[in-house]
Amino acid sequence: MAKYFIIYILAFGVFGIINTEMGVIGIMPQISQQFGISASQTGLLVSLFALAVAIAGPVMPLLFSGMNRKKVMLLVIGLFVISNVVSVYAPNFTVLLIARIVPAFLHPVFFSVAFVAAANMVSKEKVTQATSKVFMGVTAGMVIGTPISSFIADTISLEASLWFFAVVNAITFTAISFFVPSMPVQEKLTYGAQLSVLRKPLVWISIATVISINSAMYAMYSFFAEYLNDVTHMSGKQISLMLILFGVTGVAGNLLAGKSLHQKAIPTALVYPLVFGVIYTLVFVFGHYSTPMIILIAVWGVLFTLGLNISQYWITSAAPEAPDFANGLFVAFANLGITVGTFIGGAFITGMGTQYTAIAGLIFLAVSLVLIIVRASLYSPKQQVKIGESSVVNS
Template sequence: MNIVSGTKSKAFIIFILAFGVFGIINTEMGIIGILPLIAENFGVSVSTAGLLVSLFALAVAISGSILPLLFSGFNRKGVMLLAIGLFVVSNVVSMFAPNFTIALIARIVPAFLHPVYVSVAFTAAASSVSPEMAPKAIGRVFMGLTAGMIIGTPIASFIAVYANLEIAMLFFAVVNALTFLAILLFVPSLPVKQKQSYGSQVRILKKGVVWAAIFGAIFILSGMYATFSFFAEYLGRVTEMSSNTISLMLILFGLTGMIGNLLAGKLLTNNALKTAFVYPLVFVGSYLVLFLLGSFTVPMILLIAFWGVLFTFGLNISQYMITSSAPEAPDFSNGLFVAFSNLGVTIGTMVSGAFINGMGIQSVMWVGIVFLLLGFLSILLFIPLTRKSNIKDASKLAA
């Protein structure tokens, strides 16, 4: 199914989809930098304010494998408008929330539709181009995810400090409102022409290659977030960077992450299995160097730039493995990616947190290495299962 004809029109619509992902991820992650202000505003502790982040992620993890499946038969434009519209409303409610409970509810409710929008955006981007070019199109949508994760947090913090908390919340609302209008005006109707039964989609869970991909994604994301969740702490305590320098490093990390998206899309398009095979080994090597040179500022700046590239590679590769293992159920498989990647984030962060308490901040690199090696073992299983699956598909077409 092609969204529209014309290369420029397709590129513009993919940009809109990416901007929508930026708005949603910005709403999720941007609030991290203003938690102290939120705690002060509502008269709660910072740990209590942290529920705005943790419960949001939990809602995403719970709904990721369910709601994309339930919405898979509906017009994709309508589904995206519903999800983005709910985020706009929740952002506005958060601005005027009279107490913390209302603010928490306003955060949790739209979080359930987070994986719905993201999975539909990935599916719509992939379906707008040929199957061979799908990884590149998805990589461009991933740029919105990277921008939301990395750039959204310092922007929201800057607005809250130099204006006020309400204006920072307004920033979230404006980004999502612009996306809503762009989808409404410029994205054509996207009906699902071949509606699949829920049973036929769930049936992909019987495939061994799907589970190899799922475990690969869980371990890779665990390895990524085992270190990234403590990025600022590592640079502050090991490299002894100032808070202002760390903020600049986050921006550098985000900018090189966007470059990583483009490179990942190109490499996955040209040679996906080889890219997936090499990736965790390269990342393990980079963690070893980060561990050895962590106290040296100049080498760390260069390593952080490379780290950003590898980080977004992991997101692209994980999404590719899950969706390519079940092309017959794109919405459901994209939902599985969102759900299990969030599970990986939770596992990696929790395990590293436990090791930090017992062995110090530098131990996060070793935790990351262990998870990446487990991801590599999953990829070793994924590759032959994928080739076997491709042979079966080719035989069916030949018959």
Template sequence: MSKRNKLFIFILTLGVFGILNTEMGVIGILPQIAEQFNVSVSQAGLLVSLFALAVAISGPILPLVFSRFNRRGVMLLVLGVFVISNIFSIFATNFTFAIIARVIPAFLHPVYISIALTAAASSVSDKEIPKAVSKVIMGVSAGIVLGVPITTFIASIASIDAAMTFFAIVNAVAFIGVLLFVPSMPVRERLSYGSQLRVLKKAITWHSIVAVIFVNAATAGVYSYFAEYLATITHISGKGLSLMLVIFGAASLFGNVLGGKLLSKNAIKSVMIYPFVFGVVYIFLFFMGQFTVPMFIIVVIWGVLYAIASNISQYWITSAAPEAPEFANGLFLTSGNLGVTIGTTVGGLFISGMGVRYIVVGGLLFLILSLAFILLRIYMYTPKKQISH
């Protein structure tokens, strides 16, 4: 891979990191946001769930709409909107304004991610496509798992406004990178809308979508209130909380690599076993979450499994619709974020009705539902030989 291509892919990945950091970075500071705007933590969770809902709505639509325009121009548009919205978030004077400032750019989130994946793949030889795409996906993982501890740390030593400023700076740097170093990328070939939409006629596509929704609801429904759980149940806050989030993030980056290897070795079996393994971790979290040392071990394993969910989700949907990879990636983003919306909302209901500890029960219920649809797809569409090998 040439130095020019490496720089190009790095800029794409940086933009992905900035966008995902904007989406997920607030998770670690939900308690502070709730206090600043005088709302409950579950209400503050709307900043996560509504953002994800906007992504879920636009995921299968806007990438298709923008597919006819120059990719460089579209990337600049998306990153520019994110910069402006982050600046507005800094000066938000009430909770409603804060929500609006987050939801508007959220609709453009899947547009950039889809373009980044496509542009990375088209910039290298066929042999190097997996490597290039994996780097962009690493930006997704890094935005999710590193954005949270970085934002939490900034908020703990400075302020919430400083954390929001960090969001704006990262997206601004990505914008400048695209402006200066990314060439014009007119679209030369594209699949018709109809040929891509036809994958929605296949039952396997819908079984996969529902499974991915529940997988992401199971992970996000608990992780979205990670900071509140550590503060309330484990009695860890401040710099200790930041440290736990950093550990979670480091474990997740390892999980991203591990997930790819597991799927390469035996994808079907890896997907099938995943809900069982995560379920065991959640059971330990429920009964041992109040103890610091066991919680440290749980957080490490939890971080690894959390990242693997992204690999599994992307594989499960794209493998169901290989004839329309770009649209399938849009469905992956939609399904994942719809899962985040549902999981975060249900998690908030468990907090309001039963207490923070019981968000784990919600996570377990979603894992059971995900397993049901995973097994349904395997039973209906997967030859037995493919499962065993």
């Protein structure tokens, strides 16, 4: 019981970091108004944060891989608390942007440590359960933290919403300090051994797939509030409710992913961009109508978190012999996808209008499908099963 309590603390820590990264999506209209900037400029809060994570992802987990995991987590969360407080009092947009980018470089470190620490605390048979519990923090931060921050900003103030980010991370810092034991690294892999996985073509195909999947998701999701405001003409409170709906169905998507990836990983991945493409097409066609959008948003939430799970599985299953580094690669290239998707989505808004972010998403989904087919055709189903099993054992 004590071990699972610690795993939930790790999940809450992941939630706090993702909440800091993605929570601004729900308050982008308020930030734009506060600092007198455009929606595409405000999108830099998401895209540059993600770019910093993408740059740090392959490097920082390697550098910290030999350090006591508890000390590493406290260092990262402490930096996030400080940056969140600075964000509350930022006098201009530049200061706000810098306050978000600095801690982003340690973002992938906490992720790698949390996933591996959770796996090491349970028996091999329960590794999947442990890591899925930590991944719930990712899901919660992506799809629940956003509507909460939006609701706070809409009902209280923008500053109160930014305080929410700080308080969540402060709670995590306190919980880790008092309840998580010292976690020295027992067996440290050499940098060379970890980097050697980059020689595998499977890893690079997986990386490209993860970038395209996340680009497809964030070409639209980064401007979720803007879309519902400009195209569907929903009020701030209605948008908050839609974000909550998105979050609730997103949790269901996480549960679905656990079962589908365990039983039929390759078919799930192959079907995913096709189904998501249908949803994006319907969002484009019926975006002006509230009732159809409510239904579409519910399905969209399920597919969103399924995509996150597919992304994490896709890379970690390709490099099971180096779990720390593999999780770092996942965080890095998922965030690179966020950066690319947000940038292209913003460009479509500037050039064609908010509604056309759906077209950007469809383009990336088409690329994702091609890459998934390539991996599925190059590696037989038997190989995929063996890879997946090795990933569970070595995570």
